[in-house]
Amino acid sequence: MTSTIKSTKKLVIYSFGIGAIYLIFGLLEFARGLSESLSIPWKISTVLVSPDMFSGVTLVIVGLIFLFEVHAQWKSGKDAGSFLAVGTLLAAVFFAVYLAIMGAHAIGAGVYMISPEAYAEIFVDWAEWTWTTDMRPGLWLFVFTLPGAYYTMKMWLSRKKKT
Amino acid sequence: MRQPSYTIALIGNPNVGKSVIFNNLVPGARQHVGNWPGKTVEKKEGTFTHYNTLLKLVDLPGTYSLTAAAEDEMVSRNYIIQEKPDLVVDVIDASNLERNLYLTTLLLELDINLLLVLNMTDIAEEKGYKINVKALSEKLGVPIITTIATKGKGLVELKEAILKAAQSPTKKRNLNYGKKIESIIASIVELLKKDPEIAKNYPLRWLSIKALEKDEQVLDIIRDSPIRAELMEGYFMNANKVLGEDPDIALADARYEQINKIIEQTLVRGKRKWTFTDILDKVFLNKYIxxxxxxxxxxxxxxxxxxxxxxxxxxxxxxxxxxxxxxxxxxxxxxxxxxxxxxxxxxxxxxxxxxxxxxxxxxxxxxxxxxxxxxxxxxxxxxxxxxxxxxxxxxxxxxxxxxxxxxxxxxxxxxxxxxxxxxxxxxxxxxxxxxxxxxxxxxxxxxxxxxxxxxxxxxxxxxxxxxxxxxxxxxxxxxxxxxxFIIELPTYxxxxxxxxxxxxxxxxxxxxxxxxxxxxxxxxxxxxxxxxxxxxxxxxxxxxxxxxxxxxxxxxxxxxxxxxxxxxxxxxxxxxxxxxxxxxxxxxxxxxxxxxxxxxxxxxxxxxxxxxxxxxxxxxxxxxxxxxxxxxxxxxxxxxxxxxxxxxxxxxxxxxxxxxxxxx
Structure with missing residues (x-):
């Protein structure tokens, strides 16, 4: 009984923490995107907060899903783990998409370097590409969701066993 | 070109895996398969050979019933009635037996050569279902094959069963809708026999049931028949009186009664397992998120x-x-x-x-x-x-x-x-x-x-x-x-x-x-x-x-x-x-x-x-x-x-x- 309460408490704190981080960075990304579209630059590195309003909104949505976990636990604990699992899944989807984009752009940069001069112009968009160009919160924030993924998997397996 | 010896129609509720079965049986078939209902809206045809016998397989659009309400349902129904395939293979989602068997009862009313495929047995198992397939087959009077089509399991046995059922058709029907309904159906069948044109072209039990349900297409069929007046004035009025409610409601109730009786005797529901679908649906179907x-x-x-x-x-x-x-x-x-x-x-x-x-x-x-x-x-x-x-x-x-x-x-x-x-x-x-x-x-x-x-x-x-x-x-x-709007949500x-x-x-x-x-x-x-x-x-x-x-x-x-x-x-x-x-x-x-x-x-x-x-x-x-x-x-x-x-x-x-x- 005590261990259940402890684990529930841990889950609530974790979900709140990860939800808040996603929410904050989502809002920052949105604000920076809006601000830079109005030609007001920020001095923070784009790796930390990239200027992308829409990406910011998606992070906010993921953050809200994590925060719903807190609400679900608070209310009854009946749906415990569902919001955490889906939040983690969505975070993984965005991570995979951003990683695929990074990989594709790396190919573009590679071809620019080796392509003959006559065709280099076609790949000029990636002339100055480095791995930090495509680094954004949706990528590195994913690392923080891994404990949640582990918990979800454990929870799912134990429920499956019980039933 | 070699002509197929038998024509086989694949029918079933939407998203039960008919197209997967079709693609597995027909070499080179590339029917679009997706995890959602309503993908197939036209019938698709292909052929396959088993023991040197060429069989034509027709994949019909998914349908919950055989009424004339939606066009895709009409495609399936008209094909079975007009083209008269040698065998109809009814694909059933084993994890959703009650709803799927409704279509089976409608098919049994057609007095056709029927074979049942209990597909998705893995999902049924995940739900804790134990189906007594032998008993179910006996209750319905129809041979049954179990498959997990997405994993290719049971498909060889299915081919065998299709060929066997096509070669030796059986039309044994075990459903009984109760004394009152059965006697009305029997009397209408007798009346319909008086019209040789109708008697030659349609399954009379089905036609009687559909006429009782005031199915528009069926009423069109009997519109020019000499027995029409007698049927409309005498039999239909009498049916309402005897049954005490609309015949279509009485018939639907009778079908579900039969289905429930069969399920009680053939299905054991174990404790439902917690599935990944449950977890995801809590969020993806959430009204705010x-x-x-x-x-x-x-x-x-x-x-x-x-x-x-x-x-x-x-x-x-x-x-x-x-x-x-x-x-x-x-x-x-x-x-x-x-x-x-x-x-x-x-x-x-x-x-x-x-x-x-x-x-x-x-x-x-x-x-x-x-x-x-x-x-x-x-x-x-x-x-x-x-x-x-x-x-x-x-x-x-x-x-x-x-x-x-x-x-x-x-x-x-x-x-x-x-x-x-x-x-x-x-x-x-x-x-x-x-x-x-x-x-x-x-x-x-x-x-x-x-x-x-x-x-x-x-x-x-x-x-x-x-x-x-x-x-x-x-x-x-x-x-x-x-x-x-009723939609069946597939498992993730x-x-x-x-x-x-x-x-x-x-x-x-x-x-x-x-x-x-x-x-x-x-x-x-x-x-x-x-x-x-x-x-x-x-x-x-x-x-x-x-x-x-x-x-x-x-x-x-x-x-x-x-x-x-x-x-x-x-x-x-x-x-x-x-x-x-x-x-x-x-x-x-x-x-x-x-x-x-x-x-x-x-x-x-x-x-x-x-x-x-x-x-x-x-x-x-x-x-x-x-x-x-x-x-x-x-x-x-x-x-x-x-x-x-x-x-x-x-x-x-x-x-x-x-x-x-x-x-x-």
Whole structure:
């Protein structure tokens, strides 16, 4: 009984923490995107907060899903783990998409370097590409969701066993 | 050519795995399989051989019943009654026995040679179900085979059973609807026997039941029969009195009573296991999170489509730039111009968009195969029903993201003529893959920092305009209440790379075929228009294309479109990709960057956005117009669709230019 309460408490704190981080960075990304579209630059590195309003909104949505976990636990604990699992899944989807984009752009940069001069112009968009160009919160924030993924998997397996 | 010895029809509820079974049995079959109901709206045929016997297999559209309510149900029913296949294979979702057996009872009423396939037994097991297959077979009087079609299990046994059942048909029927109903049916059967024409052509028990249910098609059959008056006045009136309620209600109750009795005796429900589907549905069907989660996922799809495909577009562009360079060296000027300016600049340019189109289809296939898309229809249903729309319409609308033509055909699964018509008229607002090249080109030129978001916005605008237009129709010329929406939510499945790549290829290859045929011819026609009359500067104002564009341009002047753009929009009436193709030819430049530069010099960013919206909303292509005519069966509605789409596109673009002009 005590261990259940402890684990529930841990889950609530974790979900709140990860939800808040996603929410904050989502809002920052949105604000920076809006601000830079109005030609007001920020001095923070784009790796930390990239200027992308829409990406910011998606992070906010993921953050809200994590925060719903807190609400679900608070209310009854009946749906415990569902919001955490889906939040983690969505975070993984965005991570995979951003990683695929990074990989594709790396190919573009590679071809620019080796392509003959006559065709280099076609790949000029990636002339100055480095791995930090495509680094954004949706990528590195994913690392923080891994404990949640582990918990979800454990929870799912134990429920499956019980039933 | 060898004629098949037997014809086998595959029938079942939507999304029970009929198409998977069809693809597994028929060598080389590539029926589109997706994890959501309502994909197959037309029957598909194929053949397979077993022990040197050639069998024809017909995959019928998924159906919950055999009434005359929806067109896809009619396709299945008419096929069984009119074509009289040697064997009907009823595919049943073992994890949803009660609902699936309803169709089985209807099939048993037809007195046909029937074989049952209990598919998805793994999911039934996951749900804790234990089915006594032998007892079920005995109760129904029908042979049963168990399969897990997605894993290829039980398919060899299925082939054996099909051949055996086709060779030695049995029509033993074990269902009994109770004394009262059975005696009424028996008396109507006796009466129907008096009409030799009817007795020869139809299963009389089924005809009696359907006549009792006042099935319109069946009433049409007996309309000219000499026994009609006796039947209508004597038997039907008597049936109401004896049963004490409408016969159709009494019959439905009797069927469910039978089903419940059979299930009680053959199915043991263990404790339900907690599934991954339960976890995901808690969130994806949540009334607050469901819709935002969909928009976020859709954004991820377009981010992937636009950003990840860009280097591959450049690789294709490099290939055609190389070919164009080679063609330019051909001594014959006309041939060199046709190849370099017409085919490699026009068609070659459109082919660079193969990359984002394939990427989009790959991402959509993942969503579809996972079972998520069916949830989207569900979460939008509440909103759509409040607006007076049919939730089922959302499935054809989502299908429209790939191509509007199959999406319009999928409207056959929508019950009710008005709901079906509304769906057909709204699907063209869904952004198909053919429009993607236009967005990618313009968004990349005018909104490079938010290009993926601009493309995403087009899809969202398409959905909202579609819903608003449907609402307008519902409130004006197609008044009425929408039918309640029932959708079976499939279990989530982990999409496989192989499956998603196959689906991507199935859809993407149609773009390549189009490029090799219509778009190639289009490129040549556009090139001819740009160089005729001979001697004028290609693509100039003096060429035919220039004259055409300049004549129509005043109409589009309020939108800020140049004559070059107007010309490309005219050609795009044939196929949307021709916007991009013709711009390449008209501007006389090759490569994405050069065309983008020409566009930037030609229109403002606000007009560019208006152009994207205009392309999104006006008539998708000539083929779509043809399908609207075919599906509505009316020139009036076809014309209405064309005119309304052009008008809405123009008004929307004008609003953007006016409001945008005030803001910028």
């Amino acid at each position: 469901g819709i935002p989660a969909f928009f976020a996922l859709l954004w991820a799809v377009f981010q992937f489509t636009f950003e990840a495909s860009a280097p591959f577009m450049s690789l294709i562009e490099m290939f055609f730039a190389y070919l164009s360079g080679l063609a330019a060296q051909i001594p014959n000027e006309i041939v060199a111009s046709l190849l370099a300016d017409g085919i490699f600049s026009g068609l070659g340019f459109i082919l660079t968009f193969t990359a984002p189109i394939f990427f989009l289809f790959f991402a959509l296939s993942i969503l579809e195969d996972s079972g998520y898309l069916a949830r989207v229809a569900f979460v939008f249903d509440k909103l759509m029903f409040k607006l007076g729309l049919h939730g089922r319409s959302f499935i054809p609308m989502l299908l429209g993201f790939g191509c509007n033509i199959p999406a319009i055909m999928a409207a056959r699964s929508v019950e009710g003529k008005k709901d079906r018509l509304i769906t057909i008229l709204t699907v063209p607002f869904m952004s198909c893959a053919a429009r993607l090249p236009v967005y990618v080109l313009i968004a990349g030129a005018f909104f490079p920092a938010n290009a993926a978001a601009a493309v995403w916005a087009m899809y969202i605008i398409g959905i909202f305009v579609g819903i608003l237009f449907a609402l307008l129709l519902r409130k004006t010329i197609l008044k009425g209440e929408p039918a309640p 499945k982990m999409p496989t790379i192989k499956g998603s790549v196959i689906h991507m290829w199935e859809r993407g290859v149609s773009f390549l075929k189009k490029a090799g045929t219509y778009l190639l011819v289009g490129a040549v026609i556009i090139w001819l228009f740009s160089v005729l009359p001979w001697g004028v500067e290609p693509g100039s104002g003096e060429s035919l294309i220039g004259l055409l564009g300049q004549t129509l341009q005043p109409l589009f002047a309020p939108l800020g479109f140049s004559w070059q753009i107007v010309s490309s929009l005219v050609f795009a009436f044939l196929a949307k990709e021709l916007v991009v193709e013709s711009l390449g030819v008209i501007y006389g430049v090759a490569g994405e960057a050069s065309i983008q530069a020409a566009l930037i010099a030609s229109i403002t960013p606000v007009s560019a956005f208006a152009l994207m919206v205009f392309t999104l909303l006006y008539v998708p292509c000539l083929a779509t117009v043809g399908v609207i005519k075919k599906e509505t069966g009316s020139w009036k509605w076809t014309l209405f669709a064309v005119v309304s789409e052009i008008a809405i596109a123009y008004i929307a673009a004008l609003l953007i230019v006016t409001i945008g002009g005030l803001l910028v």
